[in-house]
């Protein structure tokens with residue numbers, strides 16, 4: 061397992077630890093992806109349903125017997141307050157209209173929202189470089205027509221919720237300084253490097269990132285977790 065994959069698993073487990081500490085009676089995981097959070101909820105005996113927009117992504121959690129529904133975060137097929145806790149983990153920066161998705165999540169939760177976004181501690185040189193590499197990858201993704209924006213910070217997420225909700229929030233940040241090699245970054249983003257012409261500005265930017273990586277080293281992403289209790 062590479063550093064990035066090990067880190068992704070570690071951060072997901074931290075997130076689920078936070079979720080389980082809230083003693084949820086039920087969970088709605090919006091943008092559930094491959095269903096890792098749903099699997100950890102099931103292992104803990106917590107009923108959980110996943111919502112995912114991409115039908116291809118839904119195949120794996122379905123095959124694993126997890127409860128998942130194809131729908132959009134902006135139009136949840138759920139009654140008001142139908143789930144104890146509603147979570148959006150590393151989803152907000154994939155959404156064009158995050159505000160609508162948070163409004164929906166707030167409507168559907170009975171006790172609160174657990175939100176997480178990738179995060180870098182940019183006061184640390186290896187993290188500042190990782191944040192720059194992340195921005196580079198996202199810019200290439202957007203050139204391919206995908207929605208992949210800057211990670212949202214707690215302040216930006218909370219600003220999208222009504223004031224009374226903002227007053228009941230708690231923020232936790234995790235960073236774990238595992239080294240990430242340029243080779244691994246390149247392998248993970250192989251599709252973004254493919255077909256870049258020699259004179260493409262993006263290739264020059266990537267070479268500058270690679271040189272910085274050799275000089276100061278790069279580390280994997282952290283996460284920021286925001287717990288918001290329903291007022």
Ligand SMILES: C[S@@+](CC[C@H](N)C(=O)[O-])C[C@H]1O[C@@H](n2cnc3c(N)ncnc32)[C@H](O)[C@@H]1O
Pocket residue numbers: 090091092093094096097111112113114117131132133134148149150151154155
């Ligand atoms: C980076 S993945 C995160 C997956 C999972 N939450 C996790 O933490 O591992 C983002 C997921 O959000 C899904 N997604 C993107 N836009 C969505 C939308 N409008 N409604 C529901 N899911 C969406 C993507 O298909 C993808 O599976």
